[in-house]
Amino acid sequence: MDCKQATEMMVARLDGHLDDGSTVLLEAHIGACCSCQAEWRSLQRLDDLLTTAPMVRSPVRLRVQVMTRLQRREQARRAIVGSTTLALGTITLMLLLLAPVLLDLLRMVGIAPTLLSAGPETVVQLLALMRTMGRALLVLLETFVTPLAALSLCSLALALALSRLWTGAVSRLRTES
Amino acid sequence: MITETEWIQQARSGDHVAFGRLVQAYQTPVYNLTYRMLGNAAEAEEAAQEAFLRAYTHLRSYDPQRPFRSWLMAIASHYCIDQLRRRRLTWLSFEDEIAVPENPVEGGLVQLASDLPNPESVVTQQERAVQIQTLLSTLSPVDRAAVTLLYWYDYSYEEIAETLDLTVSAVKSRLYRARRDLAKLLEEDGENGLQTSD
Numbered sequence: 001m002d003c004k005q006a007t008e009m010m011v012a013r014l015d016g017h018l019d020d021g022s023t024v025l026l027e028a029h030i031g032a033c034c035s036c037q038a039e040w041r042s043l044q045r046l047d048d049l050l051t052t053a054p055m056v057r058s059p060v061r062l063r064v065q066v067m068t069r070l071q072r073r074e075q076a077r078r079a080i081v082g083s084t085t086l087a088l089g090t091i092t093l094m095l096l097l098l099a100p101v102l103l104d105l106l107r108m109v110g111i112a113p114t115l116l117s118a119g120p121e122t123v124v125q126l127l128a129l130m131r132t133m134g135r136a137l138l139v140l141l142e143t144f145v146t147p148l149a150a151l152s153l154c155s156l157a158l159a160l161a162l163s164r165l166w167t168g169a170v171s172r173l174r175t176e177s
Numbered sequence: 178m179i180t181e182t183e184w185i186q187q188a189r190s191g192d193h194v195a196f197g198r199l200v201q202a203y204q205t206p207v208y209n210l211t212y213r214m215l216g217n218a219a220e221a222e223e224a225a226q227e228a229f230l231r232a233y234t235h236l237r238s239y240d241p242q243r244p245f246r247s248w249l250m251a252i253a254s255h256y257c258i259d260q261l262r263r264r265r266l267t268w269l270s271f272e273d274e275i276a277v278p279e280n281p282v283e284g285g286l287v288q289l290a291s292d293l294p295n296p297e298s299v300v301t302q303q304e305r306a307v308q309i310q311t312l313l314s315t316l317s318p319v320d321r322a323a324v325t326l327l328y329w330y331d332y333s334y335e336e337i338a339e340t341l342d343l344t345v346s347a348v349k350s351r352l353y354r355a356r357r358d359l360a361k362l363l364e365e366d367g368e369n370g371l372q373t374s375d
Contacts, residue, residue, distance in 0.1 A: 011353045013332075015327075046312075049363070050328040053309050058208030059222060063200045066229045070193060073230070163316040172195075 006036045007043075010129050014047045082163075086156055093152070101137060185245060189236045197234075200229050203246065206255050208332070213325040214257035214318070216310045224260060228253035231233040250330065251340040254322045258341075261318035310364065312359050323348055 002010075009026045012018045018026065030036050107171075108126075181202070187195035207228055212221035231252050232239075239248055242346040267367055313321050332340065338348045 006359060008353060011356055014356075015352075017271050038364075039357075042364045043356060046356060046360045048313075049305065049309060049329065053328070055205055055209040055329060056212045057223075058225065059180065060203040062204045062208060062222065062225060063197060065222075066200050066226050067193060069226060069230060070233060071198070074193075091303050115349070 001025060003036055003039075006030070008087060010036075010040050010043050014043060016043060043102070078177075080164075083161070090152065101133075104133075180239065181245060184203055184234070185239070185241070188233070191241075196233055199232075199245070204229075206246065207249060209329055210322075210325055211249060211257055212252050213313060213329065214254070214321055216314050220260070224257055225253065228256050231256065247336060247340060249325065254340055258318040258322060261321070263294075265318075296357060312326070312362060315358070316355050316360060319343070320351050323351050324355050324359075327352060 006026060006029045007021055011017055013026060030040050141167060181199070184195045184198050188199060191238070204225065206226045208221060209230065211224035212218065213223050215224060228249070232249055235252070313324065316324060319341060323343075325336050325341060326337045334345050334348045334352075337343070337352075338345045341348070344353070
């Protein structure tokens with residue numbers, strides 16, 4: 001047995017993984033080899049130091065800190081989900097309202113080459129027509145979208161307030177239980 | 178009486194109170210691991226919190242066939258290994274900084290989970306605590322995790338391998354090398370003093 005093998009066996013012995021036969025061989029080597037004797041002593045000293053070291057106790061506040069962070073993260077997640085849903089709903093509503101106008105504009109893009117070849121006069125008339133349509137669109141927006149937006153905002157505020165009350169009540173019930 | 182399995186089930190369905198009970202049950206083992214790994218009370222506290230938050234996020238992927246403690250320890254170990262690697266990268270760019278493990282007792286930052294019977298014993302415990310942290314800080318992050326799991330959690334080679342995503346032979350060789358180096362350092366301690374690697 002060489003000294004490297006002996007060191008491997010020393011570590012195995014510390015972990016209780018060395019059979020009786022190998023233990024006898026190791027002890028014989030340690031008895032005859034001064035450097036292995038010194039190494040065995042220092043390994044035992046290390047093992048004793050680490051084996052007897054107690055667990056470090058966690059701070060009492062750790063649980064509260066974890067639960068606070070968890071709650072904040074859940075609130076942030078709920079806020080992101082809520083605002084994403086709201087944004088998607090608003091976009092859908094806008095698309096529904098503006099769909100007819102957008103479709104007309106798309107049709108006009110399709111006839112653009114014909115209009116251009118018809119000469120500058122037609123283009124001027126077309127621009128005038130678009131200006132008129134723009135004004136009409138503004139009137140439409142003022143008439144329908146603004147009250148709808150106000151209504152949507154009011155509904156959203158109400159929904160948020162109700163969900164806040166609901167989650168508050170549920171967490172209170174959980175804490176009490 | 179509610180068992181741990183039930184707490185886990187309830188926590189999986191979003192019950193914070195049940196998860197709080199799991200945190201309470203495992204806060205000392207998790208904190209001890211993060212402290213032994215990072216050697217700093219503030220960082221250990223932050224890492225322990227993060228480990229629990231990650232556990233909550235990934236609770237659905239937890240396999241109930243596996244002990245919850247092992248799963249939690251694996252999360253905490255990997256988080257600490259990542260932190261130590263990042264720390265090493267940062268220090269490589271600021272070479273003047275020297276990692277000196279914090280004295281775990283001065284300022285009452287860390288409390289040992291054993292009763293301290295008298296002042297003499299307290300001093301001895303303090304010296305040993307500093308010595309241990311100084312020794313651990315000389316090891317690479319993965320070796321540090323392996324040694325910690327072996328000595329403070331009585332993990333088998335197989336459990337350490339599973340926790341750290343290593344093979345059993347890799348664990349054996351890491352533990353062999355780590356302890357051989359630590360034993361040498363321990364011998365030198367008192368003559369030259371210990372120097373930390375990160």
